[in-house]
Amino acid sequence: MSFEADLKQTARDVDSLLDALMPPDRARARRVVDAMRYASLGQGKRLRPFFVVETARLLGADREGALRTGAALECVHCYSLVHDDLPAMDDDDLRRGKPTTHIAFDEATAILAGDGLLTFAFEILSEPETHADAAVRAELVLELARAAGKAGMVGGQMLDLQAETNGTPLGLDDIVLLQNLKTGALFRYALVAPAILAGADDGVRGALETYADRIGLAFQIADDILDEEGDAAVTGKRTGKDADAGKATFVQLLGLEGARARARELVSEACAALDRFGAEAETLREAARFIVERRN
Numbered sequence: 321m322s323f324e325a326d327l328k329q330t331a332r333d334v335d336s337l338l339d340a341l342m343p344p345d346r347a348r349a350r351r352v353v354d355a356m357r358y359a360s361l362g363q364g365k366r367l368r369p370f371f372v373v374e375t376a377r378l379l380g381a382d383r384e385g386a387l388r389t390g391a392a393l394e395c396v397h398c399y400s401l402v403h404d405d406l407p408a409m410d411d412d413d414l415r416r417g418k419p420t421t422h423i424a425f426d427e428a429t430a431i432l433a434g435d436g437l438l439t440f441a442f443e444i445l446s447e448p449e450t451h452a453d454a455a456v457r458a459e460l461v462l463e464l465a466r467a468a469g470k471a472g473m474v475g476g477q478m479l480d481l482q483a484e485t486n487g488t489p490l491g492l493d494d495i496v497l498l499q500n501l502k503t504g505a506l507f508r509y510a511l512v513a514p515a516i517l518a519g520a521d522d523g524v525r526g527a528l529e530t531y532a533d534r535i536g537l538a539f540q541i542a543d544d545i546l547d548e549e550g551d552a553a554v555t556g557k558r559t560g561k562d563a564d565a566g567k568a569t570f571v572q573l574l575g576l577e578g579a580r581a582r583a584r585e586l587v588s589e590a591c592a593a594l595d596r597f598g599a600e601a602e603t604l605r606e607a608a609r610f611i612v613e614r615r616n
């Protein structure tokens with residue numbers, strides 16, 4: 321199957337799984353489940369679950385466990401988007417081409433839906449269907465907590481907000497650190513979790529971590545380029561405070577051409593990190609190229 325067909329298939333499978341795991345009709349607090357479903361079903365590229373499922377295939381791990389792990393990771397990603405869109409953060413009205421969760425529902429419900437998605441991720445990982453071995457499930461939980469928390473995405477978001485309020489211009493090293501935490505940590509989890517599921521050795525895990533670090537940064541540079549090119553206005557991807565806050569970006573620091581060149585270098589480094597897997601890793605190499613060529 322081609323990369324694009326694989327990505328679409330994973331998106332469908334993750335959607336069906338989340339739909340089945342979050343039935344609205346049996347919920348006591350129906351409104352929060354409706355908001356969690358609104359924020360997580362039907363939209364989004366599902367890149368992170370794709371990386372989990374494809375890497376699990378590469379390493380010979382069970383697909384069902386990988387899909388559940390990818391779905392859990394997607395729940396954390398969706399929670400971060402719901403909270404990031406709130407008036408106290410980026411104050412966005414549109415996400416994935418539709419009204420943000422706090423606009424479609426209300427602010428309190430959106431906060432609870434984000435909290436609900438975050439905690440649900442750990443429920444999914446902790447269930448025996450994810451992996452028969454409790455020690456493996458515990459490691460999946462630990463690593464996701466680290467990736468999402470104070471030394472990962474939440475920490476990166478805090479640094480980002482502080483930089484904005486301080487008004488101190490960030491240098492390249494600061495932005496790399498910030499983005500490694502804010503967006504890179506979840507990409508890293510997407511590559512490390514399959515290694516945990518498959519019981520891979522340190523060499524394999526190290527190679528996947530290098531690949532993840534490079535694509536995580538390339539993803540963020542591509543995001544800055546898309547914003548700069550004005551695609552964000554068309555897709556409704558970034559319309560809130562970020563749109564005009566004059567935040568330091570890779571494009572500002574490297575220039576448009578410099579940012580494009582750096583993203584291409586990162587993709588080459590990501591692909592090179594997969595050498596040990598040979599032709600079997602071709603879909604992951606295509607995914608790395610997609611990250612910088614995407615239009616949304």
Ligand code: GRG
Binds near residue numbers: 397
């Ligand atoms: C609120 C704790 C907390 C964290 C928020 C990730 C994040 C931290 C905020 C999102 C802001 C943003 C637009 C960052 C740019 C990179 C990014 C994560 C884009 C969205 O990811 P995609 O392109 O989105 O994978 P889809 O919709 O395809 O899932």
